[in-house]
Amino acid sequence: MKGSNTKDQIIAEASKLFLDEGYEMISMRKIATKVGCSPTNLYRHFQNKEDILLVLLERGYSVFLSYIQQAIDQNKELEFRIKLKQALKSYVNFGLENKEYYQLMFIRNFEHFDRVVIGESDRMKGFNLLANLIQEGMEKGLVKGDIEVISQSLWGLIHGITSLLITFKNSFHWTNEQSLIDFHVDTYLKGLLK
Amino acid sequence: MKGSNTKDQIIAEASKLFLDEGYEMISMRKIATKVGCSPTNLYRHFQNKEDILLVLLERGYSVFLSYIQQAIDQNKELEFRIKLKQALKSYVNFGLENKEYYQLMFIRNFEHFDRVVIGESDRMKGFNLLANLIQEGMEKGLVKGDIEVISQSLWGLIHGITSLLITFKNSFHWTNEQSLIDFHVDTYLKGLLK
Amino acid sequence: MKGSNTKDQIIAEASKLFLDEGYEMISMRKIATKVGCSPTNLYRHFQNKEDILLVLLERGYSVFLSYIQQAIDQNKELEFRIKLKQALKSYVNFGLENKEYYQLMFIRNFEHFDRVVIGESDRMKGFNLLANLIQEGMEKGLVKGDIEVISQSLWGLIHGITSLLITFKNSFHWTNEQSLIDFHVDTYLKGLLK
Amino acid sequence: MKGSNTKDQIIAEASKLFLDEGYEMISMRKIATKVGCSPTNLYRHFQNKEDILLVLLERGYSVFLSYIQQAIDQNKELEFRIKLKQALKSYVNFGLENKEYYQLMFIRNFEHFDRVVIGESDRMKGFNLLANLIQEGMEKGLVKGDIEVISQSLWGLIHGITSLLITFKNSFHWTNEQSLIDFHVDTYLKGLLK
DNA sequence: GATGAATGAGATTTCATTCAT
DNA sequence: CATGAATGAAATCTCATTCAT
Missing domain, CATH: 1.10.10.60 (Homeodomain-like)
Incomplete structure (x- = not known):
C-alpha cells in the first residue's frame, strides 16, 4: 500500500x-x-502543525464528496423527493460518521490560514452536486423560488442538526438520531416540495 | 457612573x-x-482568562433570554403560526446581532470547563420558552408529533442558518439575510403546521 | 498603649x-x-516586606534576651549546675514557645539582608549571658577547657534539639518534650561538669 | 560517557x-x-523546579546513607564507644562535606511537597543504623535509658553543631571545626556512657 | 488611616520548531 | 526513518510596590 x-x-x-x-x-x-x-x-x-490540519481537511473534503456523490449515483433513477432526501441524509451521515472531519470543515473556520482555499476544494464540488439536484427539481416544476436561497436554506437545515449533534453530543439528551433526522428533513421537504 | x-x-x-x-x-x-x-x-x-469567558457567557445567556422573552411577550395575542415564527426569528436575530455571544454559547462548546454549567443557565430558560410554545401548538392541535423530536428539530433548523451566517460570514456569497431567514422558517413551518 | x-x-x-x-x-x-x-x-x-521581617527579628531578639536574663536572675543564688541547666532550658523554651521567632532568628539566615546586623543585636547579648555563666564555672573550677569551644558546643547542644522539634514538629514521633530536653541537657552536663 | x-x-x-x-x-x-x-x-x-529538588534530595539521602554505613562497617570490631563516636562524627562530616544536601535534608523542611516522602527514604535507613548501634550499647549494658529518648537526644546533639556550622558559617567566628566536634561528642558521650 | 486602580518585572512553564547525528 | 538536545518566543499568572484619592 x-x-x-x-x-x-x-x-x-x-x-x-x-x-x-x-x-x-x-x-x-x-x-x-x-x-x-x-x-x-x-x-x-x-511541514508543520498547520500542514497536518490541511491534510486532514483535504481528506475530509474528499470523503465528503464521495458521500454525496454516492448518494446521488445510487438513487439516480428514483423519484426526485427520495433522491433529494437521500442526498440530504448522506450529508448528515457524513458528519455523524466523521465527526472530526465535519468539525474541522464546517464548524470551525480555518480560512484565516492562507493555504486553506475553499473555492477549489472538493467541499465546493459537494455543494454543487446538491445545487444541481435543486436545479433538476426546479426544471421539473417540483421546487419553486430562488435557487441560491433554497440551496443556502437547505444547507442551514442539515448543518444545524449535524453540528448540534456533534458539538453537544455529550451534554444534551438527544432523541433517537435517525428518527430525528428523518423528521427534520421530511418536515422541511413537505414545505418545500409541491 | x-x-x-x-x-x-x-x-x-x-x-x-x-x-x-x-x-x-x-x-x-x-x-x-x-x-x-x-x-x-x-x-x-x-480571576483569570477563563473568568473573562465565563462573564461573557453569562451576559450572553442573559441577553439571549431577553430576546426570546420579548418575542413571546410581544406576540402573545397573535395567531400561533406568527407567534412561533417570531420566536424563531428572534433566536436567529439574537445570533446575528450578537455574533460573539452566539459563537461562544452555541458554536463552541466550553463544557469541559468545570465552571460552565448549562442546566441552570438562562440558556436553558430560553429553550424552555420555545418548548412551551410548541406545547401550546400541540394542545391547539396545530402541531403533531413527539415534542422532544420537534423541539430538537426546530433548534437544528434555526441553529443551522444562524451558525453558518456567523462562521462563514466572509467566505460565502450569502443572499439577503432576512429573505433567507424568512424563507427558511416559512418553508419549515409550512411542513410542520397543519 | x-x-x-x-x-x-x-x-x-x-x-x-x-x-x-x-x-x-x-x-x-x-x-x-x-x-x-x-x-x-x-x-x-x-516600608516594605523586608521591613516586616526586620521588626519581627528585633522583637524576637528582645524576647530572647528577656528569657535568658530572667533565667539567670531567678537562679542567681543557686548552685552552678542548676543555674546553667536553667539557662540552657530557658533557651530551648524560648524556641518552643516562640517557634516563629526562633525559626527566623536561628534556623533561617537572613544576613544577606544588609539591614540585618547581628553583632549589635540583643541576640548577641543573650549569648554573652551564657558565656559569662561558663566563665563563672571555669573560675569556680567546675568547668575545664577552652571557653569558646565550650560555648559553641553548648549552643550546638541546645540549638539541635530546639530546631529539630520546630522544623520536624509534624513529621516525627517525638517523645515527651520536657523529658527529652531534661535528658539531653543532663547527659551533656554530666560529661561537662566535674 | x-x-x-x-x-x-x-x-x-x-x-x-x-x-x-x-x-x-x-x-x-x-x-x-x-x-x-x-x-x-x-x-x-x-519535569519542573520541584523535580530538581527531589532529585537532589534523593541523591543526598543516598550519600548520607553511605556515610553512616561506611562508618559502621569500618569500625565493626572496635570498642563500642569508639564505634559510636565514629558514627556520630560521620553524620557531622556528611553535613559539612555536603552542606547543600544537609541543608535541604535537615534544615529546611520540604514535607509539604507531596512527593517528598521520608519514611521510605535512605534518610530513615541512616537513622536506623544509629538506633541499632544504641540498641547494641544497651544490650551490652553500656547505655541506659529509653532508646527513643536517647536516639532523639543524640540526633539533637549532632544536628545542632552541624546545622550551626552550615547556617552561620560566614557570620560567626568558629573555633577549629574538628576540635569542636570532638569536644562536643566526647563531652556528651562521657555523660551518656558508663 | 485607608483603599482601588494600576504597573513593570519576573516567575514557571509550554509551544512549534530546528539541528546534528 | 528516527531521535535527543536544544532554543526563542510566548503563554498565564503573581509579585512587590506606587499613586491618586
Whole structure:
C-alpha cells in the first residue's frame, strides 16, 4: 500500500485529538506521544502543525464528496423527493460518521490560514452536486423560488442538526438520531416540495 | 457612573477578539493591548482568562433570554403560526446581532470547563420558552408529533442558518439575510403546521 | 498603649505565616488578606516586606534576651549546675514557645539582608549571658577547657534539639518534650561538669 | 560517557544556588544562566523546579546513607564507644562535606511537597543504623535509658553543631571545626556512657 | 488611616520548531 | 526513518510596590 504507516497514524490520532480538545489545544508533543514517536519525527511527515490540519481537511473534503456523490449515483433513477432526501441524509451521515472531519470543515473556520482555499476544494464540488439536484427539481416544476436561497436554506437545515449533534453530543439528551433526522428533513421537504 | 470602565472595556474587546480569532488564540496580552492597559491589570478585574469567558457567557445567556422573552411577550395575542415564527426569528436575530455571544454559547462548546454549567443557565430558560410554545401548538392541535423530536428539530433548523451566517460570514456569497431567514422558517413551518 | 492595632495584627499574622510557609512564599497580599486590610495599607506601617521581617527579628531578639536574663536572675543564688541547666532550658523554651521567632532568628539566615546586623543585636547579648555563666564555672573550677569551644558546643547542644522539634514538629514521633530536653541537657552536663 | 552532561551540571549548579540563596529565591532562569543553557532546556531534564529538588534530595539521602554505613562497617570490631563516636562524627562530616544536601535534608523542611516522602527514604535507613548501634550499647549494658529518648537526644546533639556550622558559617567566628566536634561528642558521650 | 486602580518585572512553564547525528 | 538536545518566543499568572484619592 502507499503512504507510510506512521503518517496514517499521525493523521488518525491528530484528528481525534483535534475533535476532542480543539486544534489550538493540541501540541505537536501531544500528537507525538499518542502516536508513540518523537515530536521531531512529525516533521518528517508534515511541514508543520498547520500542514497536518490541511491534510486532514483535504481528506475530509474528499470523503465528503464521495458521500454525496454516492448518494446521488445510487438513487439516480428514483423519484426526485427520495433522491433529494437521500442526498440530504448522506450529508448528515457524513458528519455523524466523521465527526472530526465535519468539525474541522464546517464548524470551525480555518480560512484565516492562507493555504486553506475553499473555492477549489472538493467541499465546493459537494455543494454543487446538491445545487444541481435543486436545479433538476426546479426544471421539473417540483421546487419553486430562488435557487441560491433554497440551496443556502437547505444547507442551514442539515448543518444545524449535524453540528448540534456533534458539538453537544455529550451534554444534551438527544432523541433517537435517525428518527430525528428523518423528521427534520421530511418536515422541511413537505414545505418545500409541491 | 460607578462600575469600572475598564472592566466593561475588557469585556467588549475580549468578546470581539474571541469571535475573530478564537478563545485559545487570544492571549491576555492581546486583550490588554487592545484595552490599553497592562496585562497585570486584567487580573484586577477577572480571576483569570477563563473568568473573562465565563462573564461573557453569562451576559450572553442573559441577553439571549431577553430576546426570546420579548418575542413571546410581544406576540402573545397573535395567531400561533406568527407567534412561533417570531420566536424563531428572534433566536436567529439574537445570533446575528450578537455574533460573539452566539459563537461562544452555541458554536463552541466550553463544557469541559468545570465552571460552565448549562442546566441552570438562562440558556436553558430560553429553550424552555420555545418548548412551551410548541406545547401550546400541540394542545391547539396545530402541531403533531413527539415534542422532544420537534423541539430538537426546530433548534437544528434555526441553529443551522444562524451558525453558518456567523462562521462563514466572509467566505460565502450569502443572499439577503432576512429573505433567507424568512424563507427558511416559512418553508419549515409550512411542513410542520397543519 | 502605643503602636497601632493594625501594626500589631500585621506582625502577628506575618510571623505565623512566615513560620508555616516560609518568608519567601508569603506575599504582601497574603498578609493583607489575613489581617483583613488592603495590601497598600501594609505600606503605611512598614516600608516594605523586608521591613516586616526586620521588626519581627528585633522583637524576637528582645524576647530572647528577656528569657535568658530572667533565667539567670531567678537562679542567681543557686548552685552552678542548676543555674546553667536553667539557662540552657530557658533557651530551648524560648524556641518552643516562640517557634516563629526562633525559626527566623536561628534556623533561617537572613544576613544577606544588609539591614540585618547581628553583632549589635540583643541576640548577641543573650549569648554573652551564657558565656559569662561558663566563665563563672571555669573560675569556680567546675568547668575545664577552652571557653569558646565550650560555648559553641553548648549552643550546638541546645540549638539541635530546639530546631529539630520546630522544623520536624509534624513529621516525627517525638517523645515527651520536657523529658527529652531534661535528658539531653543532663547527659551533656554530666560529661561537662566535674 | 553516557548520561547527559547537562543534567549533572544542572544538579551541581542548582544545589549550590539552593544553599546560597534558598530554594524559593532561585528561578529556573538563574539556574539556566549558571549552567549556560536556555531555561527551556531545563525542562528536558527535569519535569519542573520541584523535580530538581527531589532529585537532589534523593541523591543526598543516598550519600548520607553511605556515610553512616561506611562508618559502621569500618569500625565493626572496635570498642563500642569508639564505634559510636565514629558514627556520630560521620553524620557531622556528611553535613559539612555536603552542606547543600544537609541543608535541604535537615534544615529546611520540604514535607509539604507531596512527593517528598521520608519514611521510605535512605534518610530513615541512616537513622536506623544509629538506633541499632544504641540498641547494641544497651544490650551490652553500656547505655541506659529509653532508646527513643536517647536516639532523639543524640540526633539533637549532632544536628545542632552541624546545622550551626552550615547556617552561620560566614557570620560567626568558629573555633577549629574538628576540635569542636570532638569536644562536643566526647563531652556528651562521657555523660551518656558508663 | 485607608483603599482601588494600576504597573513593570519576573516567575514557571509550554509551544512549534530546528539541528546534528 | 528516527531521535535527543536544544532554543526563542510566548503563554498565564503573581509579585512587590506606587499613586491618586
